[in-house]
Amino acid sequence: MTFIASLASVLPELLYVLSAVLFILSLRWMSEVKTSRRGNLAGAVGMLVAVIATVFAVGLQQYSLVVLALIIGGIAGALMALKMPMTAVPQRTAISHAFGALAAALVGTAEFFHNTPNIDAFTMAILGLEVILGYLTFTGSIIAFLKLQELISGRPMIYPYRRVISILVFGGALVAGIFLVINPSMIWLFVLMVLLSLIFGKLLVLSIGAADMPTVIAILNSFAGLSAAGLGFVLNNKLLIVAGALDGSSGFILALLMCKAMNRSFANVLFGGFGSAAKAEGSGGSEGVHAVQKTMKSMDxxxxxxxxxxxxxxxxxxxxxxxxxxxxxxxxxxxxxxxxxxxxxxxxxxxxxxxxxx
Structure with a gap:
């Protein structure tokens, strides 16, 4: 009995280690085409192991909600994977990032209201950053999905002082977070921080053209990972920290590679440099240029x-x-x-x- 009790006490940690190893292997295998399917499977199994480990660690008395969530999520994911064509993978990725970021942000929000006003300064600082990144990633990913799916115009939304407005909105969210670190009991500041984060995510992506949206999705992927890592510190969950760090770093590296491949800078992407520059160049050099049309000859x-x-x-x-x-x-x-x-x-x-x- 003593051995079984000892094993039960360390089982969640062992499962967390197994899940982390599967996540690392998933990234490694997905870096090559011939092993990418194995990488996807490893990531899915790793996530399932992580959920099981968390259930053991928390010690839930009723598992019905967890099982129901797994069934709903599994069915929704399977339907999206089966129904969505390969050419729509970028928007499929965007909507997945939106769900993940929203989940992290909502857990952070629940943690804030559950522990207010007894949150220490360090926890509040991490929680504030996590919530900001989570909510801006959510709205940004939704806009990216809508543009790629052509549900809204794919053209960049250009308006006067858009960069200044975006910086002021994001800065306002950060200032609200700083004041919350000083005094976590100011609920209205937390609500303001959430609203400004949602608005900034929308403004960030609206000013970027649909053709460059996959690069933005990679950046948002990085933000979602950092949000999950921050939530791991708040909840004292080692696996969330590891998984979030892996997601954040891989997304950031991918974004840099994509920016380099498209001859773009990371700063221009982040503050709406995409789309507007391309539009200006296109409008300036289109005078006197006529489209050339030729008949295509098909052959087997x-x-x-x-x-x-x-x-x-x-x-x-x-x-x-x-x-x-x-x-x-x-x-x-x-x-x-x-x-x-x-x-x-x-x-x-x-x-x-x-x-x-x-």
């Missing part, structure tokens, strides 16, 4: 292969059109035919292909 693999067989080396550049046409199998057949004739076939793939269709 059997027709294309003999024409390309005279080349020593062929480079195929897969793009958004190939994904829309579901032409990957035809391209693979073409590659097999060319290689059978001794032609060297290479694929030129963009550094952030898949995250930024087109």
């Amino acid at each position: 693999v059997e027709e294309a292969a003999p024409l390309l067989a005279y080349a020593r080396s062929v480079i195929i550049v897969p793009g958004y059109g190939m994904a829309v046409a579901q032409a990957q199998h035809a391209v693979h057949d073409l590659m097999d035919m060319l290689e059978a004739k001794g032609v060297k076939v290479h694929f030129a793939i963009h550094p952030v292909a898949g995250r930024m269709p087109g």
Whole structure:
């Protein structure tokens, strides 16, 4: 009995370690195409293990709500995965970030109202940052989803002093958070901080064009991870800290890679530099330029292969059109035919292909 009792006391920690290892392996495997499916599975199993570990750690008396939440979440996730086409992966990612960030922000909000006014300064500071990041990521991700899904205009919303207004709104949320650190009993300041965070997330993404939205989603992913890590400190949950740090750092690295690949700076993305600059350049250089239209000639693999067989080396550049046409199998057949004739076939793939269709 003593051994069983000891095992039960350390079981949540052991499961947390297992879950953290699965999350790390998930990131590692998802970095390569051939192991990406294994990485997705490892991440899903890791999350399930984390939920089970948390249930043991908290010591719930009734598991009905947890089981119900798992069923609802599992069904919703499966439906989105099955119904949404591969070309809609960016908006699928955006809506997932919105749900995750909202969950973290709501837990932080509940923690604030549950412990007010007995929150120490350090906890309030972390909680304030977590709530700000969570709520701005929620509204920002929702706007990103709406733009990519073409439910609202994908054009950047340009208005006078938009950067100044955005900075003032975000600064107001930070100032409200600072005063809450001094005096956590001021409930109205917490509500103001939440509202300003929601508004800033909306303003941040509205000023960015839909074509650059996947890069913004990567940044919002980083914010969601940092929010989860902050919540881990507030709840004294080691796994939340580890998972949030992994999510935040990987999202930030991905955002930097995407900015570099698109010749953009991180600061311009963060403060609405996307879209507006492209629009200005497009409007300035469009005078006197006429669109050239040509008739497209389609052909199948059997027709294309003999024409390309005279080349020593062929480079195929897969793009958004190939994904829309579901032409990957035809391209693979073409590659097999060319290689059978001794032609060297290479694929030129963009550094952030898949995250930024087109």
